[in-house]
Amino acid sequence: MKGTVGELGEFGLIRELTSRLTTTAAVALGPGDDAAVVATPDRRVVASTDVLLEGNHFRRDWSTAYDVGRKAAAQNLADIAAMGAVPTALLLGLVVPPDLPATWPVELMDGLRDECQVAGAAVVGGDVVRGATITVAITALGNLGNREPVTRSGARPGDVVAVTGWLGWSAAGFAVLSRGFRSPRAFVEAHRRPEPPYHAGPAAADLGATAMTDVSDGLIADLGHIADASGVVIDLRSGDLDIPAQMRDIGHAVGVDPVRWVLTGGEDHAIVATFPSGTKLPARWKIIGEVRPPAGRPQVTVNGAPWEAAGGWEHFGDA
């Protein structure tokens, strides 16, 4: 495809984008009308919205449009999974500068579509407008399949804390890219294109998870939301965190303790949940800590003490 978004025009671009989509049995009415219609077999829909901005959440020189699409979809679909639901649909609100090559939004849509397919969902609608900064606003929908939603507020003292998926890989990849390198490839790829364990969300709900979230802002920050909402202390055992040898090597090369990436790095969209003690967890879940009664304020501790470093990433912060 040649030319810019402005040359293609709004309707031309929308035609091009929707022509690339696939559908699923859950999509009763897809793009092209005032609204889409999606099946919700258990009479409830799970819905979540996230916004990604160029420069803030992605860089075009570090990530292809396709990767941004994969990542934007993954981030939202992981929120659905973290409620114990199966993702079904995704809507895209897209802001594009008129001088942007038309291939960019087209490849973005390919990425959204493909990540949706990984999760069993489909892109069902959207809106495209002209503006200065590329902005990708995503809403994901999902189906609880008669499970009760697993919120952040159900963690109880005595529960174990377990995680599945990747932790710190995206942050390590970011550290590599920030220093101008493109390898080790596995970590750079993890930063460009997270692989949330979607299936683990509904599976955790079925296993009796008492609280659950995906790790988008960092393990300590996201567990902090569970600690706050549940009124508990969550204590992590750093020795139980999985730190691959290659991540240690990167840490050594760039002068960062890789434990920091695992504890505070976001964007991998691992799924972390609390379970009643004694729950038999499948091998892909790693127990990394436990829930304790609140001693003073709810918080997350590491080996019984507050983690000294910043606990997460606040988008408006100056840090």
Place this chain on the structure above:
Amino acid sequence: MKGTVGELGEFGLIRELTSRLTTTAAVALGPGDDAAVVATPDRRVVASTDVLLEGNHFRRDWSTAYDVGRKAAAQNLADIAAMGAVPTALLLGLVVPPDLPATWPVELMDGLRDECQVAGAAVVGGDVVRGATITVAITALGNLGNREPVTRSGARPGDVVAVTGWLGWSAAGFAVLSRGFRSPRAFVEAHRRPEPPYHAGPAAADLGATAMTDVSDGLIADLGHIADASGVVIDLRSGDLDIPAQMRDIGHAVGVDPVRWVLTGGEDHAIVATFPSGTKLPARWKIIGEVRPPAGRPQVTVNGAPWEAAGGWEHFGDA
């Protein structure tokens, strides 16, 4: 409230925004978790997304934050109604500059909440990020109540075309504001805060509407989508269009034929639908034309001839 968005911080702002929300019986789980859960009694959800940008879709010197909230919600909730559904929920993706007064997003949220209440819906979730341009990305959800969705593709030759709500008022108000005036107030208000006839969407579905849409881009443009999707010609009778005396006065004052506002002005979110000939329509519906077999390409005509002026508003166009 004092200070800027940056001073309040992401989590402070989100707390402030969510503290102002109201809920409905359909909201099983509201803001504050990874995702919201909304009831969908007939096992389907209707979903639509729109994006509004400062400078492109609203101006802070013309509209208060509250009005932008009302308008942004109205635009999306009208899309739900135009499928024949009752709006239930709304999600907000918001981009705000850090130096924006914190009152702005707070009043925006008040507007979103109040417009949702008019339509019977509630704000159930969202995301707030920092960026250069105020961007309001909305996803609205709705419930068809066992009605079949009324799409754009069902218009058949012989159907009548009927409209309910306001047409051209927002465009006339825009013309007034563009020339530096603040009155007549009714038209300026119509531009700042549209009043879509939400109830008319499900009612039209119950009356047997064959095709339906809300008028967001202009009557000719939006009926053009129905003509295209249905493969028909839609002929409007200009003499049947309701042009209030005061709109004629404004047209006279600014040198614009007010028929143009009624035919090409968007943003009032009137609801226009096609019905089988002979359908007994309530008094608030006005029959303004009829559906004809395609003579050549599908199109919208006025009194049997193409409307000479531009048919609508394409966001990427240079016009």
